[in-house]
Amino acid sequence: MFQAWRNLYSKSDNAKAYSLLSPALFLIILVMLIPMALMLSFSSFTQVSMMEIDFTPTFQRYIDFFEKSLLVSLLIKSVKISFIVTLITLLTAYPVCYYIAFYVKKNKMLWLVLLTLPFWTSYLLRVFSWKIILGTKGVFNSTLLGAGIISEPLTFLMYSEEAVIITLTHAWAAFALLPLYVSLEKIDFSYIEAARDLGLSKFEVFWKVTFPLSLPGVIGAILIIFIPTVGDYVTPALIGGTEGRMLSNMIQAYFGKINNIPLGAASATIMLTTVILITAIVSYTTKRLTQRLS
Amino acid sequence: MNENFIQINGISKHFGNVKAVDDVSFSIKEGEFFSLLGPSGCGKTTLLRLLAGFEYPTNGNLLIDGSDITALPPDKRPTNMVFQNYAIFPHINVEQNIKFGLRKLGLTDDDIKKRVDDVLALVKLEGYEERFSGQLSGGQRQRVALARALVRQPKVLLLDEPLGALDKKLRDEMQLELRTLQKEIGITFVFVTHDQQEAISMSDRVAVMSEGKIQQLSAPNELYKNPENIFVSDFIGETNFLKASTKSKDGDQINVAIEDLGDFKVKNNLNIPENSSDVVCSVRPESMMISRDKSDWDICLEAKINQTSYLGEMTRFYVEVSGINKVITVSSQHFDNQSFDNNTCFISISLEDISLLQKK
Numbered sequence: 001m002f003q004a005w006r007n008l009y010s011k012s013d014n015a016k017a018y019s020l021l022s023p024a025l026f027l028i029i030l031v032m033l034i035p036m037a038l039m040l041s042f043s044s045f046t047q048v049s050m051m052e053i054d055f056t057p058t059f060q061r062y063i064d065f066f067e068k069s070l071l072v073s074l075l076i077k078s079v080k081i082s083f084i085v086t087l088i089t090l091l092t093a094y095p096v097c098y099y100i101a102f103y104v105k106k107n108k109m110l111w112l113v114l115l116t117l118p119f120w121t122s123y124l125l126r127v128f129s130w131k132i133i134l135g136t137k138g139v140f141n142s143t144l145l146g147a148g149i150i151s152e153p154l155t156f157l158m159y160s161e162e163a164v165i166i167t168l169t170h171a172w173a174a175f176a177l178l179p180l181y182v183s184l185e186k187i188d189f190s191y192i193e194a195a196r197d198l199g200l201s202k203f204e205v206f207w208k209v210t211f212p213l214s215l216p217g218v219i220g221a222i223l224i225i226f227i228p229t230v231g232d233y234v235t236p237a238l239i240g241g242t243e244g245r246m247l248s249n250m251i252q253a254y255f256g257k258i259n260n261i262p263l264g265a266a267s268a269t270i271m272l273t274t275v276i277l278i279t280a281i282v283s284y285t286t287k288r289l290t291q292r293l294s
Numbered sequence: 295m296n297e298n299f300i301q302i303n304g305i306s307k308h309f310g311n312v313k314a315v316d317d318v319s320f321s322i323k324e325g326e327f328f329s330l331l332g333p334s335g336c337g338k339t340t341l342l343r344l345l346a347g348f349e350y351p352t353n354g355n356l357l358i359d360g361s362d363i364t365a366l367p368p369d370k371r372p373t374n375m376v377f378q379n380y381a382i383f384p385h386i387n388v389e390q391n392i393k394f395g396l397r398k399l400g401l402t403d404d405d406i407k408k409r410v411d412d413v414l415a416l417v418k419l420e421g422y423e424e425r426f427s428g429q430l431s432g433g434q435r436q437r438v439a440l441a442r443a444l445v446r447q448p449k450v451l452l453l454d455e456p457l458g459a460l461d462k463k464l465r466d467e468m469q470l471e472l473r474t475l476q477k478e479i480g481i482t483f484v485f486v487t488h489d490q491q492e493a494i495s496m497s498d499r500v501a502v503m504s505e506g507k508i509q510q511l512s513a514p515n516e517l518y519k520n521p522e523n524i525f526v527s528d529f530i531g532e533t534n535f536l537k538a539s540t541k542s543k544d545g546d547q548i549n550v551a552i553e554d555l556g557d558f559k560v561k562n563n564l565n566i567p568e569n570s571s572d573v574v575c576s577v578r579p580e581s582m583m584i585s586r587d588k589s590d591w592d593i594c595l596e597a598k599i600n601q602t603s604y605l606g607e608m609t610r611f612y613v614e615v616s617g618i619n620k621v622i623t624v625s626s627q628h629f630d631n632q633s634f635d636n637n638t639c640f641i642s643i644s645l646e647d648i649s650l651l652q653k654k
Contacts (some may be wrong), residue, residue, distance in 0.1 A: 188379070188381065190377050190378075190379055190381040191381050191383060193346075193348055193368070193375075193377070193381070194375070194377055194381035194383070195383075195394070196347075196348075196367070196368040196369050197346060197347075197348075197368050197369070197373075197374055197375045197395075197443075198369075198374070198394050198395030198442065198443075198446065199369045199395050199397075199398040199399070199446070200369060200398065201369060208394075209383060212385050213384070213385060290385060
């Protein structure tokens with residue numbers, strides 16, 4: 001009997017693959033699939049009073065979400081902030097990676113390590129340090145005041161959308177550097193020389209050859225920045241104030257202070273769906289863009 | 295026919311302390327198949343890249359068809375290049391690759407279509423328009439690279455070891471094809487290779503390079519028959535070197551004492567001075583005869599066969615000549631090992647086949 005099992009096992013590659021994956025699969029089921037299923041089911045319940053929940057399945061919470069203009073506007077704001085953060089990160093990280101990939105001859109690794117140096121401290125500490133920099137009595141304002149450039153502290157720096165954008169951009173930039181650098185580094189320099197040889201100017205070579213060939217890295221960077229920032233909770237909570245509040249802060253409130261778990265679960269599900277949709281759109285349009293450029 | 299179609303005037307290219315190309319001057323004729331031949335690191339690729347505009351010379355200037363191109367960027371030069379790794383753009387298909395260089399020429403759509411169709415027929419790639427680089431074999435990629443460069447109708451086509459990545463049989467085929475193609479379209483080809491057989495079989499003229507300098511520039515048969523120095527003699531084909539010293543001149547000829555063999559009178563094409571001890575005699579393996587019995591050739595030496603290697607079209611013998619402690623290579627088409635008793639044989643040399651060369 002045991003021998004028969006062994007024979008079956010050694011013949012089936014699938015069985016081997018699953019047994020290698022089983023610890024990870026177990027973990028994913030435990031911490032991902034089960035909580036997701038719980039969240040989905042909670043979103044179909046109704047909070048009757050503080051302590052009482054009606055378990056009759058209903059779609060009403062999703063309708064509630066779209067009827068509350070605050071929630072919809074927070075969803076739009078979350079996506080907008082995240083979009084701006086992604087764009088700024090890409091625009092700043094791409095030239096840096098381009099420079100390291102094509103112009104740095106020695107010690108490329110050292111450059112990358114130095115660039116990621118700020119990211120060796122915890123995310124929370126980095127958010128707090130921005131609080132010190134941007135605050136009313138912060139580094140930025142006291143310098144400007146001391147230099148006599150302004151007479152009153154700039155208040156929009158703190159507890160605003162701008163503050164959230166600045167902090168998130170800095171907090172996630174390193175994650176954009178690596179996929180961009182890898183995709184640029186992989187480009188054989190002879191492609192660039194060949195394009196020059198075929199009559200294109202340096203500028204045209206970038207748009208016709210270098211950029212299209214680096215698109216996998218660009219998509220990677222977009223997704224790696226967009227997905228975590230759209231649902232970020234810490235930065236808007238610490239830096240954003242009321243102005244910079246995002247949907248995730250509201251979801252947290254539904255599970256806590258407001259105590260409307262079903263509506264919180266529905267909001268989280270809607271947010272998740274939005275992220276999945278945007279990811280799909282980004283992947284599709286960049287693929288189309290590659291074809292258009294060439 | 296313009297004798298000075300490409301003029302290379304005192305070109306040097308230094309990378310830090312390294313003189314990759316060291317004060318080189320020569321001209322390439324219009325419509326010529328010209329090869330730059332040499333071992334790796336000799337400066338041949340740098341010279342080609344200087345012509346393409348990927349590098350700029352430290353000194354000297356370059357002219358193509360009478361106009362100075364020294365300072366022009368690659369996109370403004372009348373040259374196109376076939377890269378060693380072909381550099382076929384992976385994100386676009388074969389047709390788009392070929393059209394890539396046409397967009398800046400200001401052609402009408404009809405002209406573009408005609409040029410693409412013509413060049414596809416020329417390199418025999420009709421029907422492959424929709425393929426991507428990853429779906430092509432090495433030989434097909436090479437044809438795409440060729441088509442992409444030729445479709446722009448450059449004055450000069452630069453080829454950087456384009457056959458290096460192909461297997462031997464395909465390489466031999468492509469050598470013939472490239473040669474035929476070049477004669478058909480009449481564009482000047484500058485071809486870089488480290489393979490002496492390739493350079494000799496394809497080119498009208500070959501420049502042999504070493505250490506950034508031109509060692510010899512001549513037609514392939516001249517290169518083989520009358521090498522001008524030890525480097526060329528050694529690099530092109532195989533040869534045996536015998537130590538010697540010169541004595542008195544006698545018209546076009548000169549008396550030499552070849553070590554351990556005695557005094558002989560040989561031709562002196564390179565005008566080597568009298569009483570010089572820094573000379574060698576070079577004898578090609580296939581110019582010698584190997585036989586069972588003594589011959590009446592100018593030099594006939596008794597020898598012992600150390601080793602034989604059968605090469606198919608010929609057999610190579612490594613023989614030790616009695617009296618001199620040196621192994622000589624002899625190639626012959628007509629013998630096999632069984633013909634010799636106790637591995638003893640005679641090797642014969644005609645004085646005409648001895649080239650006298652000066653050591654550096």
